[in-house]
Amino acid sequence: MNAGLEHFLTVGALLFGLGVFAVLTRRNAVGLLMGVELILNAANLNFAAFARYVEHGIDGQVLAAFVIVLAAAEAAVALAIVLAMFRNFGTVHVDAVDRLRR
């Protein structure tokens, strides 16, 4: 059995769905971040797959590399925010932090 583009896309979609699910349902900020990572990686997978099967170039891989770097930076910033949030509010549950709404 040869793995085709559709398989990669299916895995990507699954990953994306899991990521979205995590972002929507998780109350823990760290879990939420992990959901975001899943979404980003689903996108990476898709980039790589499209690059391999459709474009026959390296643009997709390059973009994926960018995304990985970006995700790392984002994770660093986001974790710093989570840390600050925990320090300020004593919790990492996002729905407890609705100060802006008041």
Added chain:
Amino acid sequence: MSENAVLQTALAILLLPIVSYVILFFFGKKLPRRGDWLGTGLLGVAWLLALRIFCHFWSVGDPQLRVHGAWPWLDLGGFRIDAGILVDGMTAVMLVVVTTISFFVHMFSIGYMHGDRRYERYFAFLGFFTFSMLGIVLSSSLFFLYVSWELVGLASYLLIGFFFHKPSAAAANKKAFLTNRVGDFGFFLGILTFFTVCGTLDYFELFAKVHQGAIGGALLTWAGIGLFMGCVGKSAQVPLHIWLPDAMEGPTPVSALIHAATMVAAGVYMVARLLPLFDPGALLVVAYTGAITAFLAATIAVVKTDIKKSLAYSTISQLGYMVMAIGVGGAAYGMFHLTTHAFFKALLFLGAGSVIHSVHSQEMPEMGGLRHKMPITFWTFLIATMAIAGVPLLSGFYSKDAILGAALSFGMLEGHFAPFLLALLAAGFTAFYMFRMVFLTFTGKPRDHHKWEHAHESPWVMAGPLVALAFLSIVSAGWRGPADGWFARFVAPYDMERVVARYGDAPAAQVAAVHETAAAHDVAEASGHGAPETHAAPETHATTDAHATTDAHDAHVEHVHHQAHLIAMFLSIAIAGLGILLSWLTYQKGRISAAAALARFPRVHNVLQNMYYFDEFYAATVYRGVLAWSRASGWFDRVVIDGIVNGCGYLTRFTSWVIGVFDLRGVDGAVNGVAWLMQGAGEGFRRVQTGRVQTYLVFVCFSVVLLIFVFRAL
């Protein structure tokens, strides 16, 4: 007398009575005897001056002699009115008539009005009346004719209402003035028409213009009828005669002066004076109006029991004669009758006044047998009665006979016999009712003994004028008809050629001052002597004006006149005799029962007793109509117009209220409403803003799914 002297004398005659008025009105109470001597004296002087003018005109003997003076009075630049005085034969006669009667009435009033609380006011008013009446006589333009015309109306108003504390007098003077005003309405329109077409108000300029054909056709007829309406009002012709019987509310001497001899004759004088302004069509109206008036009034006089009312209807009837005379082409006869009538009718009224003064009643059924108690009054009254009834050798016979003759020849020439027949019948009635009056008042047994006991002959100041007037009633017979007597010297038709020569199309003549007039007259006179044929024999103007050129026709007309006058004379003697006889049989001998006659014709009696229902007719139509209109106007003004105005006010207030409400609820509401809406919306959207990223993401997901479906659908 020079022309200037004539003018000055005329002016003096005119002004003396107004001087009397002014002095008596303001200072009468302070004068000894409350000034009666002053008014009477001034009138006496005026009378002498009038006689002087009369003698002058008599001695000159030229009926075309006219003295005309004018003074600028009002000048608008392009329009001017001059105050003018015109003295000619007709004026001279009228001056004498007016001042004579006025003088005797003044004198009579000294006795009659003795002890009245407004004694001096009475003489003042008499003076004012005489002034106004002389104004009518002397005026030389329609403007001042109208002015004087209205002023006599005022004098009449004041004197009818002299006893104004009586409601009947207060109603009578208003009625007189208003009825006259209706006539004056037409008069005024006639004047306006002549002024508009001819551009002048001066008599002779108008005559010249009319003669030259500046105005003609139906317009001339209507303008003439308009002028005649003035006469209808003033001279109490049907249908505006209703005021004169009521005017008897005034003191009796006033009735003699104003409502018998002079003012009511002013209408006749006016038509005779302005004769060239009337075309045959208008004159036919004049003739019929006069004839109908003469007849209707005579029949009413038969049933009246109030001595003054009966005399009033007699006056109306005689005025009808005069008017008819002018209409049928006998203007000079009309003027003659005016003169004789003035004397004997004034005498009749003064005689009646003497009786009333003596028995304190006006009802003939309460009198009777006064003959021996008041011999002077009786005899003078009898003379006047015979004169008016048309007994030969007395003045009334000649004047009435002349009129009947003119009416008959008018019928024979023009085919209109109705005026003659009506006038003839009226003559019979006149004889009948006048003698009825004499019999009821003076002869027979006294019917009210108490009154009879107290009756007495009047003092000389009253009896004197009676005698004088009786004398004049007889003597004026000698003046005879214009055709054969010397009255012709005074009242002759205008010589139109000379009028045109002097006044036609020369606007400079309009501004003639006294001396210029005199000069112009000399010229005219010279030309008159140079061309004696312009002194045409007196002729009937209306019928013959158009055909006067052919001698044959003239001869025929002359013949008809002669014939007619003969026939008329016999007929009038016969019918007067018949009237007197019937009256004698009824009221003296009692052979014919008046009551029985009345009982046989109750309807006729009713109609006569109610004066042909003229008053009722006017009450039902004119008075009610005007009052209804006036009430309707008042209502319209109060309810509709003011209603609209107030409605506008209310509408404004209502609108402002609505706007106020709208402002409060609407505009302000809108502002608040927007805020409220925003707040509500904010309230609603606030619930969406949870602050939870997951919630937002749910929305994002749903939105994406939705968008997918949307784009798929596209």
Added chain:
Amino acid sequence: MGEHVLSWMTFAPLVGMVVIAFLPRERPTLTKVVAAAAAAVPLLLAFQVFATFDRSTAEMQFVERGSWIAPFNIEYFMGIDGLSVTMVLLTALLSFLCIIASWRIDKAVKGYFALFLLLETGMMGVFCALDFFLFYVFWEVMLLPMYFLIGIWGGPRKEYAAIKFFLYTLAGSVLMLLAMLAFYFNVRNPDTGAHTFNMLHMMDQANHSPWLQLSHVRHLIWIALFIGFAIKVPIFPFHTWLPDAHVEAPTAVSVILAGVLLKMGTYGILRISYPMLPDAALWFAYPLAILGMINIIYGALCAMAQSDMKKLVAYSSISHMGYVLLGMSAFTTQGINGAVMQMFNHGTITAMLFLCVGVIYDRAHHRDIDGFGGLGLQMPVYTSVFSLALFAALGLPGLSGFISEALVFLGAFPTYRTITIISALGIVLGAAYVLWMLQRVFLGEKNPKYDSLPDISARELATLVPIAAVVVWVGVQPSPVLDLMRVTLNNLIATVGR
């Protein structure tokens, strides 16, 4: 004084008003004397004007001129010609007599006389002003005292009457204001080229801008001016303020109202509308004649229906002002002279009538015509004077009213035949209501209720006799008055004429 006659006449009453303001309240007689003195100044000067007025020219005389509000070219420009001189004389005479007639006012004396003098200033100013803006200012100045004089010293429904009068007149003023501005922005001073309020410039058609020469514009402006003036005259159907105002106003105010204020309407038409918009005047002549006829007949009929003497006189005013309209709509020498003379004569006659009504009202405290009867015996002098006024009102020859009415008819008949014939019925109707009232009040049996009424007093007689003298004098000898106006009016007719 010689140089500023008109200013003195106009502002002497104003000075009097200021003086009155500083007088002590406890001395009412002093107030009255000061008021009379202040009103006497214009009266004396009026004699001078009458004596020295040049009757042979149509030019403006006694002219005074100076800049007032320079940025808008508004001037203090006064002067009189034959049209206004009679009105000025009338105003001076009536104002003085009215002050005498008001001697028995005892409510708020200072205020009454102060307002009265202000009113006189306004009236004089209106008749003298030759600057449209100045004219307008005086026109409005007059309104205010009138409002208070009716509203404070009036009868039972004074507030209603005062407000009605005020609103009506104000509505007219607004239209006049619009017309005035239309003129201002479309008329240029030929010397400077600037906009101007100068009436004489406005009268010169050459100064009008092209827009102002459009005929529909001119008609519109004419209508606006006409309504403004018609309310003042008053012309049917804008007349209902008049009876109310008259009935409620105190006697002297009624006199001024009928004697002078009504004339401002017709004066305005002749001073402003006619010369400034001559073509529109001709265009509107026929309707104007019809309105005149309606005023004459309708006013007379309404007068006949009244039971209140003052209302009767008020409606007779409406009827008499109709003659003015009829005369001036005819554009003939006799018509226009008759019309302006009628303005003067009506002023004097109606003043007499109102003063006479005031006399009886002071005694009997009512004016119900049917409530009297037989006063002729009780008050003979009063009866004579009142009768004279009434007969003058019904147009009896020998009294002034006749001359002007006759001239109006003589002038109008050639132009409008049917209208004049119908209008001439007014002389019958006029006689009817006058005589009917005379009969009910003075003739007949004496009403025992009034057995003790005193006859007219010397002071009252003093107010009436001068007017009566004028009425008789003008009736017998009209040329002195006609000579004043003749040249000016003939000139007006020649410029407007057909």
